[in-house]
Amino acid sequence: DTEVTQTPKHLVMGMTNKKSLKCEQHMGHRAMYWYKQKAKKPPELMFVYSYEKLSINESVPSRFSPECPNSSLLNLHLHALQPEDSALYLCASSQESGRGGDTQYFGPGTRLTVL
């Protein structure tokens, strides 16, 4: 089973709201990722968690706050977002074999609209 689930599928929020995106995998993967994808652009890496620890933060603004409560769950907390943050937010997971080349499997994404 190579399933990564994400909730919600769609989210509309105002600039003063606080919301969270959730990602879950039950493949025993130890690395999880957040990507952002704008229309007609490729996915861009935001965060990498390895063994539940944040290992890569690609200079993402602090209004995005990741959290990894356990090895199966990954959250992305959103606060005071801007309209330009509207995008498809993708979660992925991989084995984390330590070779830096693990295959990543993507969830279906959360389509975020910031008004």
Add this chain to the structure above:
Amino acid sequence: QKEVEQNSGPLSVPEGAIASLNCTYSDRGSQSFFWYRQYSGKSPELIMFIYSNGDKEDGRFTAQLNKASQYVSLLIRDSQPSDSATYLCAVNGGDSGGGADGLTFGKGTHLIIQP
């Protein structure tokens, strides 16, 4: 700074023909190479991965890697209208120190299979 280059297309191929998609990458230390298919509004779906020089075949798909030329390609045989999508080339590894590493994507090639 890793870079991955793809021709954005559109690449138009008749049904039943071979579609050839190409990708070059800048980081000579990259270890792993992936092809994802993405339908409009959906998340990337893994098609193929390749780690070693040469060819790797899986059904109608063949991935080719030439590390000396820093070149990856994907061949799709007996192209079907359902193959019409954007194909994203992605690489990782290299400077990650062996730990989990995010993917660097090319801009994607829009493939159209004409019935």
